[in-house]
Amino acid sequence: MKASIKDIARVAGVSHSTVSRALSDSPVVNPETRARIKRLAREMGYSPDAGARGLVMGRTLTIGVVVTTISDPFIAEVVQGVESTAFKNGYTVILASSGAEPEREVAAVEMLRSKRVDGVIVTASRVGALYKEHLTRIEVPVVLLNNHGESGGPYTFSVRVDDRHGGYLATRHLVERGHRRIAYVSVGEAGHSSDRERQAGYCQALTEAGLPCDPALVFAGNGRWDGGERVLPLLCAPPEPPTAVFCFNDMTAVGLLRSARAAGLSVPEDLAVVGFDDIPIASYVVPSLTTIAQPKFELGEKAMQMVWILIEAQRETATPQVHDTILQGRLVVRESSVGRSE
Amino acid sequence: MKASIKDIARVAGVSHSTVSRALSDSPVVNPETRARIKRLAREMGYSPDAGARGLVMGRTLTIGVVVTTISDPFIAEVVQGVESTAFKNGYTVILASSGAEPEREVAAVEMLRSKRVDGVIVTASRVGALYKEHLTRIEVPVVLLNNHGESGGPYTFSVRVDDRHGGYLATRHLVERGHRRIAYVSVGEAGHSSDRERQAGYCQALTEAGLPCDPALVFAGNGRWDGGERVLPLLCAPPEPPTAVFCFNDMTAVGLLRSARAAGLSVPEDLAVVGFDDIPIASYVVPSLTTIAQPKFELGEKAMQMVWILIEAQRETATPQVHDTILQGRLVVRESSVGRSE
DNA sequence: CACCTCGGTACACACGTGTGCAACCAAACG
DNA sequence: CGTTTGGTTGCACACGTGTGTACCGAGGTG
Numbered sequence: 001m002k003a004s005i006k007d008i009a010r011v012a013g014v015s016h017s018t019v020s021r022a023l024s025d026s027p028v029v030n031p032e033t034r035a036r037i038k039r040l041a042r043e044m045g046y047s048p049d050a051g052a053r054g055l056v057m058g059r060t061l062t063i064g065v066v067v068t069t070i071s072d073p074f075i076a077e078v079v080q081g082v083e084s085t086a087f088k089n090g091y092t093v094i095l096a097s098s099g100a101e102p103e104r105e106v107a108a109v110e111m112l113r114s115k116r117v118d119g120v121i122v123t124a125s126r127v128g129a130l131y132k133e134h135l136t137r138i139e140v141p142v143v144l145l146n147n148h149g150e151s152g153g154p155y156t157f158s159v160r161v162d163d164r165h166g167g168y169l170a171t172r173h174l175v176e177r178g179h180r181r182i183a184y185v186s187v188g189e190a191g192h193s194s195d196r197e198r199q200a201g202y203c204q205a206l207t208e209a210g211l212p213c214d215p216a217l218v219f220a221g222n223g224r225w226d227g228g229e230r231v232l233p234l235l236c237a238p239p240e241p242p243t244a245v246f247c248f249n250d251m252t253a254v255g256l257l258r259s260a261r262a263a264g265l266s267v268p269e270d271l272a273v274v275g276f277d278d279i280p281i282a283s284y285v286v287p288s289l290t291t292i293a294q295p296k297f298e299l300g301e302k303a304m305q306m307v308w309i310l311i312e313a314q315r316e317t318a319t320p321q322v323h324d325t326i327l328q329g330r331l332v333v334r335e336s337s338v339g340r341s342e
Numbered sequence: 343m344k345a346s347i348k349d350i351a352r353v354a355g356v357s358h359s360t361v362s363r364a365l366s367d368s369p370v371v372n373p374e375t376r377a378r379i380k381r382l383a384r385e386m387g388y389s390p391d392a393g394a395r396g397l398v399m400g401r402t403l404t405i406g407v408v409v410t411t412i413s414d415p416f417i418a419e420v421v422q423g424v425e426s427t428a429f430k431n432g433y434t435v436i437l438a439s440s441g442a443e444p445e446r447e448v449a450a451v452e453m454l455r456s457k458r459v460d461g462v463i464v465t466a467s468r469v470g471a472l473y474k475e476h477l478t479r480i481e482v483p484v485v486l487l488n489n490h491g492e493s494g495g496p497y498t499f500s501v502r503v504d505d506r507h508g509g510y511l512a513t514r515h516l517v518e519r520g521h522r523r524i525a526y527v528s529v530g531e532a533g534h535s536s537d538r539e540r541q542a543g544y545c546q547a548l549t550e551a552g553l554p555c556d557p558a559l560v561f562a563g564n565g566r567w568d569g570g571e572r573v574l575p576l577l578c579a580p581p582e583p584p585t586a587v588f589c590f591n592d593m594t595a596v597g598l599l600r601s602a603r604a605a606g607l608s609v610p611e612d613l614a615v616v617g618f619d620d621i622p623i624a625s626y627v628v629p630s631l632t633t634i635a636q637p638k639f640e641l642g643e644k645a646m647q648m649v650w651i652l653i654e655a656q657r658e659t660a661t662p663q664v665h666d667t668i669l670q671g672r673l674v675v676r677e678s679s680v681g682r683s684e
Numbered sequence: 685c686a687c688c689t690c691g692g693t694a695c696a697c698a699c700g701t702g703t704g705c706a707a708c709c710a711a712a713c714g
Numbered sequence: 715c716g717t718t719t720g721g722t723t724g725c726a727c728a729c730g731t732g733t734g735t736a737c738c739g740a741g742g743t744g
Contacts, residue, residue: 002481004700015724020702030722045479050456051393051402052700055729060393071422073415073622080413083439087446092453095437097425104429111434114392137387139344254626261628280415284596286603286628346730357694362732372692394730397699687744694737699730706725713718 003044011044012037023048054116059315062092063119063307064112068100073279074296075123078145081300082121089308091118098124102131109134119307121145121300141310143303146194155310159303159325163194166292166329167201170246170274173290173331175209177338179244179272181217182206185231185256187248188220195248198276202246217242221252228255232263235271243271244337250275250282253289257336273336276329287335295327302327345386353386354379365390396458401657404434405461405649406454410442415621416638417465420487423642424463431650433460440466444473451476461649463487463642483652485645488536497652501645501667505536508634508671509543512588512616515632515673517551519680521586521614523559524548527573527598529590530562537590540618544588559584563594570597574605577613585613586679592617592624595631599678615678618671629677637669644669 005023009016014033022029022037023046054060065082067075083093094115096108109131112120120138123145135142136156144158174182184202187195203213219234221227228247235241235256247253253275260267267273267287275282278293306322313320347365351358356375364371364379365388396402407424409417425435436457438450451473454462462480465487477484478498486500516524526544529537545555561576563569570589577583577598589595595617599609607613609629617624620635648664655662 006700016701017703017725018723020700021723024702028722033722047452047455049397049458049700051396051458052729053702054393055391055397055700055731056702058729069422070412070425071415071418073413073418076413076415076418079437080411080439083412083437084441087439087449092457093437095421095425095435097422097429099426107429110389113389115434116391116393258626281623281626284600284623285626348730358731359695359733360693362730363693366732370692375692391730394699395732397701397730398732400699685744687742689740689742691740692738695735697734698732702728704725704727706723708721708723710721711719714716 003041003046004049005046008037008040008044008046012040059118059311060116061090062094062115062117063121063304064094064096064115064117066096066098066105066108066112066120066122066124068124069097070095073281074277074294077296078123078300078303081297082304083300084297085301085304089304091304091308100124105131106134109138113138118311119143121303121307122147141307141314143306143310145299145303155314155320157306157310157322157324159299159306159327161294161299161329162326163197164201164204166276166294167198167246168205169201169329169331170276170290170292171202171205172208173333173337174244174246174272174274175205175211177244177272179242180211181240181242181244182211183217183219183235183242183245185219185221185228185245185247185252187223187252188227189223198248221248221255223249223252225251225255225258228252228257229259230255232256232259236263236265244268244273245271246274246276248276250277250279250289250291253291253336254281254285257285257287257289268335268337268339272338275336278332282332283334287339290334290337291332292329293332294329298327345383345388346391347388350379350382350386350388354382401460401653402458403432404436404457404459405463405646406436406438406457406459408438408440408447408450408454408462408464408466410466411439412437415623416619416636419638420465420642420645423639424646425642426639427643427646431646433646433650447473448476451480455480460653461485463645463649464489483649483656485648485652487641487645497656497662499648499652499664499666501641501648501669503636503641503671504668505539506543506546508618508636509540509588510547511543511671511673512618512632512634513544513547514550515675515679516586516588516614516616517547517553519586519614521584522553523582523584523586524553525559525561525577525584525587527561527563527570527587527589527594529565529594530569531565540590563590563597565591565594567593567597567600570594570599571601572597574598574601578605578607586610586615587613588616588618590618592619592621592631592633595633595678596623596627599627599629599631610677610679610681614680617678620674624674625676629681632676632679633674634671635674636671640669 005019006016009019022034086093098105098108119141121143141155146160206213219231221231253273275289275291278291282289282291309322310320347361348358351361364376428435440447440450461483463485483497488502561573563573595615617631617633620633624631624633651664652662
């Protein structure tokens with residue numbers, strides 16, 4: 001059986017309140033008895049009950065992280081940033097994966113509510129309406145990651161990467177390499193805000209270079225590698241095919257690289273390719289992939305810091321001194337856009 | 343403020359015990375009042391306090407998962423299996439990453455103990471001595487993943503992949519392809535049990551084919567890609583270099599592929615390469631990597647099922663009907679061992 | 685009418701922890 | 715010696731939930 005402060009109190013011959021105070025270094029207890037109690041606690045293998053403590057303290061030092069799936073390397077890296085920062089501040093992370101199923105999404109949020117988490121971080125490209133309603137009901141600070149939706153309540157904010165600027169950087173890079181016909185492979189899903197923004201940056205760079213934003217050069221992928229693979233034939237179909245392509249994300253680009261190789265096209269000579277995200281695979285494919293690196297770890301770090309500030313503000317019922325944060329992506333030039341020999 | 347069963351009891355004009363029983367569908371409460379209370383609970387946005395419930399029930403329906411880092415794609419997939427199975431059984435997962443630092447390891451275990459988790463799953467290649475001591479003190483079922491250490495207490499078991507058989511499969515595949523001089527790249531760390539086992543399987547396949555187990559054909563890597571990269575020159579040094587190589591893991595093999603390409607060696611014609619793990623990258627490198635696929639998701643699934651059985655057994659103070667489980671890896675043949683044209 | 689049965693509900697306690705308040709004791713002071 | 719002061723400690727309650735036991739009223743039976 002596990003030892004409680006009452007058990008310690010019994011063998012120490014004091015009341016449980018004295019033990020409680022001694023263990024929390026209260027200055028009112030006699031230094032000798034405090035030492036004696038602490039020694040006893042160590043000997044008896046005492047470990048404070050987080051549940052009971054949370055009950056009386058009104059805080060659990062726990063934050064919930066909602067993800068679609070943890071096996072997405074991008075998300076995993078973000079969670080790593082959250083976990084690391086949480087640990088430094090004495091917080092614990094509870095994981096809740098939704099698997100992108102609405103049913104599990106609400107179950108996950110309900111679970112976090114039951115666990116009385118002090119805050120919630122949500123990493124999902126889009127937050128369903130039903131889901132969102134449950135999120136606000138949780139009455140606790142919420143930070144949305146890479147979500148472009150409006151930051152609802154007074155304690156709901158968001159951290160995201162600058163998609164538009166990222167798209168701009170990627171496309172400008174291709175323009176600077178001398179390309180005039182540059183295609184874009186979208187996620188093929190209406191209303192996907194990241195997709196919209198990246199495409200807007202793409203158009204901005206084209207316009208700035210005096211090039212037209214030709215809708216015929218925008219192709220629909222699906223955000224996965226098979227989407228990139230399927231798009232290649234369409235890309236090559238026109239009489240004057242594009243010489244470069246910017247993809248919504250790395251997975252799409254990787255699929256495109258694969259099918260390009262199968263079709264005998266050489267990258268970047270026949271077709272230059274740029275992705276977005278900088279997932280681990282990007283540096284291992286051949287040719288290695290030029291991409292926009294999202295600061296994944298910092299994304300999670302920043303989100304956790306923000307949640308922490310919000311929690312503190314809520315405890316003092318103060319209006320929090322935070323605002324939505326936008327981090328900048330970074331262009332990482334690799335072989336798929338400049339060749340190996342250069 | 344959050345609504346408790348007492349609040350519901352007040353507005354319903356009954357005692358809190360009646361509310362408690364009504365919400366847990368106890369047959370002793372009047373069906374009408376039960377319906378009324380349930381409706382009230384929904385209206386008031388009631389959510390049961392998991393901490394308080396855990397306090398009185400003696401179980402938290404929570405299991406802790408200790409990992410080195412969640413951004414390792416292999417581990418992430420395993421955790422996904424754990425999480426998915428846990429959710430099905432009504433359990434919640436608390437994540438604790440140790441970052442391979444001993445200090446954080448014990449802090450992580452202590453944290454899980456405080457949270458009164460019902461069971462623990464540890465995914466780490468080796469469990470330190472100090473760390474292990476803390477693990478046993480937690481007095482709760484523990485399942486070790488891919489750990490070859492002795493399964494200590496009565497409620498400590500392990501789930502792992504058959505490293506020896508995997509090594510055997512990989513090497514036999516190369517033998518069948520006609521190779522006579524086959525090298526092994528180890529993890530270069532004394533006492534690493536997975537490494538030892540995989541090498542043993544490698545030797546077994548060689549012996550079975552009437553080939554010698556030449557120690558000069560065993561090279562030391564470090565389990566990471568740079569280790570594989572550095573090993574290539576040594577591999578090519580002998581007057582009669584090996585025509586095939588089996589690597590401890592995929593990362594090592596990927597590094598080896600990269601440096602082989604840089605050195606102008608063609609794979610698999612000049613050198614056939616086989617890895618171990620089947621991480622996502624394996625299918626994207628060029629040439630794609632032949633490897634032994636570990637059943638990652640099933641590994642996590644099995645571990646969670648085992649923890650569940652152990653928990654149930656412990657509750658009834660029965661001797662659990664489980665035993666250490668060994669899952670089989672699967673040979674996945676790709677381009678790095680048979681070429682693209684065949 | 686007295687007794688028993690039984691469905692439904694309330695009371696009281698338990699779980700482990702933190703904390704305001706009172707109580708106690710010793711020492712110092714008037 | 716009486717009183718105050720200050721340092722320690724215990725008592726009692728609170729947090730939210732589950733459950734054994736007692737209670738109460740209605741209906742049935744002898």
